[in-house]
Amino acid sequence: GQQLNQSPQSMFIQEGEDVSMNCTSSSIFNTWLWYKQDPGEGPVLLIALYKAGELTSNGRLTAQFGITRKDSFLNISASIPSDVGIYFCAGQAYTGGFKTIFGAGTRLFVKA
Amino acid sequence: GAGVSQSPSNKVTEKGKDVELRCDPISGHTALYWYRQRLGQGLEFLIYFQGNSAPDKSGLPSDRFSAERTGESVSTLTIQRTQQEDSAVYLCASSLAGTGTTDTQYFGPGTRLTVL
Numbered sequence: 001g002q003q004l005n006q007s008p009q010s011m012f013i014q015e016g017e018d019v020s021m022n023c024t025s026s027s028i029f030n031t032w033l034w035y036k037q038d039p040g041e042g043p044v045l046l047i048a049l050y051k052a053g054e055l056t057s058n059g060r061l062t063a064q065f066g067i068t069r070k071d072s073f074l075n076i077s078a079s080i081p082s083d084v085g086i087y088f089c090a091g092q093a094y095t096g097g098f099k100t101i102f103g104a105g106t107r108l109f110v111k112a
Numbered sequence: 113g114a115g116v117s118q119s120p121s122n123k124v125t126e127k128g129k130d131v132e133l134r135c136d137p138i139s140g141h142t143a144l145y146w147y148r149q150r151l152g153q154g155l156e157f158l159i160y161f162q163g164n165s166a167p168d169k170s171g172l173p174s175d176r177f178s179a180e181r182t183g184e185s186v187s188t189l190t191i192q193r194t195q196q197e198d199s200a201v202y203l204c205a206s207s208l209a210g211t212g213t214t215d216t217q218y219f220g221p222g223t224r225l226t227v228l
Contacts, residue, residue: 006154031215033216033217035219040221040222041221041222042116042203042205042219042220042221042222043155043203043219044219045216045217045218048216088154088155092215094215098143098207098209098215099168100145100157100215100217101157102147102154102155102157103154104153104154105153105154
């Protein structure tokens with residue numbers, strides 16, 4: 001079945017550093033979604049990407065939908081302690097019904 | 113309500129007992145999803161409802177797991193004869209499941225299930 005490879009699994013960075021994480025797949029998706037999960041909470045949508053090549057920003061976050069439709073990346077600039085959490089990518093395809101596949105997550109730790 | 117709500121937030125049960133987990137989706141959302149998240153792991157798809165029918169049950173791990181939904185409202189995930197391996201956070205999400213090309217899911221806070 002479809003699988004997403006999300007990397008890195010975890011990152012330990014210093015406050016103020018930029019962060020990059022990505023997801024790749026052997027399958028084509030119509031939509032890429034990036035979520036953040038804080039401890040004890042459900043994932044919250046950060047950015048949604050709808051077209052190949054699309055580059056979208058949300059504050060210090062920037063995400064891109066790969067041209068091949070098989071990959072996406074998320075960048076966080078000038079990280080702050082509250083960026084700590086788990087970031088999930090999700091690829092979505094419509095095949096008579098929506099099918100959403102989640103990556104395993106990137107755990108981000110920010111040291112002040 | 114404003115968002116997806118789930119209850120209980122925490123559930124501790126003994127091995128072999130049955131549990132019911134509840135999800136209240138965002139009002140007007142026709143699609144509802146259940147996921148399982150084991151400690152330190154990603155999201156594992158369990159079941160998807162469109163209205164009160166379940167076109168995709170492919171993720172249910174065994175026949176001890178079942179789910180139902182009343183109309184386009186509340187859903188209940190039932191785990192019978194719980195095992196320790198069932199310990200996880202169970203997340204519910206809902207969406208508009210529009211006819212366009214996207215289906216953005218909004219998640220509840222989850223129910224943390226611990227089977228002793």
